[in-house]
Amino acid sequence: MRPSPTCWLPSLYRLSLGLVLLGWPLQADESGTRTALRVDPKRLRERIDRMAQIGGSTQGVTRLAFTEADLRGRAYVTRLMQEAGLEVRVDEAGNLSGLLQGGSPALAPIVLGSHTDTVPRAGVYDGVLGVMAAIECVQVLGENGIRTRHPLEVLVFANEEGGLTGSRALSGRLNSQALEESSRSGMSIREGIAALGGNAERISRVIRRPGEVKAYLELHIEQGGSLESEGTDIGIVEGFVGIRWWDVTVRGSANHAGTTPMHARRDALLAAARLVIAVNRAATSLPGRQVATVGRISAEPGAPNVIPGRVTLSLELRDLAKPKLDQVFREIRRQARLIGQETKTEIEFTEIDIGVEPTLTDPKLQEVIRQAAEALDLSYARMPSGAAHDAQNMAHVAPSALIFVPSVGGISHSPEEYTRPRDVANGANLLLQTLIRLDRQDSP
Ligand SMILES: [Zn+2]
Numbered sequence: 491m492r493p494s495p496t497c498w499l500p501s502l503y504r505l506s507l508g509l510v511l512l513g514w515p516l517q518a519d520e521s522g523t524r525t526a527l528r529v530d531p532k533r534l535r536e537r538i539d540r541m542a543q544i545g546g547s548t549q550g551v552t553r554l555a556f557t558e559a560d561l562r563g564r565a566y567v568t569r570l571m572q573e574a575g576l577e578v579r580v581d582e583a584g585n586l587s588g589l590l591q592g593g594s595p596a597l598a599p600i601v602l603g604s605h606t607d608t609v610p611r612a613g614v615y616d617g618v619l620g621v622m623a624a625i626e627c628v629q630v631l632g633e634n635g636i637r638t639r640h641p642l643e644v645l646v647f648a649n650e651e652g653g654l655t656g657s658r659a660l661s662g663r664l665n666s667q668a669l670e671e672s673s674r675s676g677m678s679i680r681e682g683i684a685a686l687g688g689n690a691e692r693i694s695r696v697i698r699r700p701g702e703v704k705a706y707l708e709l710h711i712e713q714g715g716s717l718e719s720e721g722t723d724i725g726i727v728e729g730f731v732g733i734r735w736w737d738v739t740v741r742g743s744a745n746h747a748g749t750t751p752m753h754a755r756r757d758a759l760l761a762a763a764r765l766v767i768a769v770n771r772a773a774t775s776l777p778g779r780q781v782a783t784v785g786r787i788s789a790e791p792g793a794p795n796v797i798p799g800r801v802t803l804s805l806e807l808r809d810l811a812k813p814k815l816d817q818v819f820r821e822i823r824r825q826a827r828l829i830g831q832e833t834k835t836e837i838e839f840t841e842i843d844i845g846v847e848p849t850l851t852d853p854k855l856q857e858v859i860r861q862a863a864e865a866l867d868l869s870y871a872r873m874p875s876g877a878a879h880d881a882q883n884m885a886h887v888a889p890s891a892l893i894f895v896p897s898v899g900g901i902s903h904s905p906e907e908y909t910r911p912r913d914v915a916n917g918a919n920l921l922l923q924t925l926i927r928l929d930r931q932d933s934p
Contacts, residue, residue, distance in 0.1 A: 524926045525865065527634060529626045531915035537622045538914070541566060541606070542614040550611035550905030555649035556675040556682030563606045564686070567621060567646055574629035576644060583659035583696045584648035584686030590628055592641040592929075598704040599641040600928055601888070602627065602921065603880060605650030610674070612651075613907020615914075619895070620709045621646050623918035627925055638929040640704055647880045648686055655679055657880035661887045662697040669693075703888035705855055705928055708881045709921045710892060711909050715900025716873065723868040723916050725894030726859050727875045730882040731808040732848035734815055734841065738826075740765065742835040744791055744799025759789045759798035761833040768825035769805060772818050779874055780809040780818055805839070810848050810874045849882050852889035855928075859891055862923040868916055893920055 544566060545552045545559030553559040564586055571578050576588030589599070604620025624644045631638065647656030652673045658664040669680040669690050680690040712718075717725050742758035766784045773782035783806045789798040805822070809815050826837040856872070863870045873894070875882075881892040895917035898908040 521930075523634070524636060525923070527630060527636070527922060527926065529623070529630055529915065529918040529922055531911060531918075534622055534626045534914060534918055535911055537570065537626075538614060538618055541618050541622065545608070546614075551608050551614060552610050552612065553606065553608045554610065554674045555607035555652050555655070556673060556677050556685045560607050560675075561685070564646065567606060567625070570622075570625050571644060574625050575632045576625075576628060576642075580687035581696045582683075582689045582692045583656050583664070584683040584688030585656040585660065585696065586646035586648075586686075588625075588628075588644040590632075590638075590642045592639050593637050594639045595641065597640045598702055599643040600638070600704050600925060601643045601645055601706045601884070602708070602925065603643075603645030603647060603706065603884075604708050604710060605647045605656075605880060607649055607651050609651050609903050611905060612903055613901075613905060615711045615897075615907055615909045616713065616902055617650060617710070619711055619909065619914060619917065623709045623914075623921050626918055627922040630922060638925070640929050642925075645880075648688065649673065649679065649682060650880055653679070654878060654880060654883055655683070657883035659693050659696050660698055661883040662694075663883055663886065664693065698887045700887060703884075705852070706881060706884040706888045706890040707855075707921060707924060707928075708879060708884075708890075708892045709917045710879060710881075710894060711897045711902060711907070712894040712900070713877050713897055713902035715897065717871065717894060717896035718898055718900065720871065721869070722871045722896070723913065724859075724863050724870040724920060725873045726856050726863070726870055727851055727881075727892035727894060728856065728872050729810045729848055729850035730875050730878065730885075731810050732812060732815060733844060733846040734807045734819070735844050736805040736819075737840045737842060738762075738765070738803045738805050739838045739840070740801040740803070740835050741838070742799050742801075742833070743797070745797045747795045747797050750797060755797055756799075756834045757797050758801040758835055761829050761835040761837065762787060762789075762801040762803055764829045764833070765803070765822075765826055765837065768829065769822055772821040772825065773807075775821075776814070776818065778809065778811075778814060780807065780814050781876070782807050782818060782822070808876060810850070812848055815848075846878075849885050851881065851885060851891050855889050855891035855924075858927050858931075859893060859920065859924050862920055862927055866916070866919055866923060868920060891924075893917060893924070 571588035602624035605617035649655035740758040742756035786804040790800040884890045895913040
């Protein structure tokens with residue numbers, strides 16, 4: 491008969507005690523300890539839930555930037571940062587910054603960040619996940635007596651949802667005109683920055699020069715449904731899509747809907763309808779993730795008994811690669827010429843410069859994230875980000891990366907927004923392990 495497992499416990503205990511007395515743990519491989527480090531998923535979830543109560547109601551979470559709810563959220567985050575050992579300050583742009591000195595103070599900091607402001611009636615995870623996971627990483631390192639070589643900085647960017655104010659300021663991309671714009675709080679951006687404890691008069695002081703940040707890492711929910719639908723744990727963001735907009739005008743001829751025979755019509759709305767289908771085909775006929783949208787259309791004169799003589803519509807294209815945007819637009823224009831000939835209408839495209847160029851994340855950082863994901867046994871996919879994030883601005887001053895975790899149903903900016911606890915923990919552990927790997931390198 492085999493002895494029961496409990497019989498072995500006393501001797502195992504004596505053996506391990508002996509090893510401790512011999513100083514064995516001191517010789518344990520320190521990098522092994524770091525690789526085995528994990529976040530506390532329960533604590534992380536509790537903090538995210540606690541944050542949801544600030545500005546939260548049955549209608550969702552509303553912490554509009556610069557408002558009292560935003561300030562209360564930041565006060566809670568400040569307490570958590572201090573608890574994790576971070577030295578907290580508000581910079582001139584109103585960003586909340588928590589700094590922990592590293593073992594080699596001459597090295598540039600590794601920055602982890604996201605935002606805690608929301609849109610009206612928002613969900614719980616957008617922005618907050620990245621901030622709480624960043625604080626958790628710092629706290630877990632401290633609790634395990636691990637000091638990184640690089641200083642660590644946690645950044646909570648000001649007014650992300652109202653125009654990425656804080657990260658634009660840090661990357662030197664916030665012009666003085668933007669400061670006078672109004673925000674959803676009712677205050678101008680300039681007044682809002684002051685409400686957070688910043689000072690727009692001296693905002694240029696926050697600009698980080700190349701080399702001043704070793705790397706910027708952000709964890710965020712996907713806000714789309716592709717990770718969830720494909721059963722993938724992690725999205726490694728390759729970049730932020732460029733966006734191009736056009737006003738499209740279709741000119742036909744307005745005429746009596748009862749007396750003009752079908753063959754004699756120059757129906758601008760009929761041409762526009764065919765153009766909408768052509769836009770969709772142009773985007774779907776090419777391989778890749780490019781998207782094309784007609785989101786607005788209006789017909790004139792707009793009466794049931796008049797053939798539309800003029801139609802205006804919007805066209806929007808998004809992709810990571812500039813040549814792909816050109817290629818899709820060329821195809822749409824070619825189709826528009828054919829539609830114009832067949833419907834006896836004229837179709838004109840006028841581009842509106844909105845200045846959103848494709849921005850790529852750092853390929854070497856992507857590779858570090860990929861290796862960390864493999865070591866954690868997490869499945870991953872490389873993907874573009876269709877939404878704007880602070881990482882997009884940070885990519886202009888430092889090697890930057892963005893990690894996505896699945897959003898259930900692809901829903902965000904809604905009280906229905908949900909990310910499963912398992913995915914929250916996966917994302918935070920990946921952030922931690924990426925940070926640990928990065929800290930060993932002298933250059934990313
Ligand atoms: Zn966000």
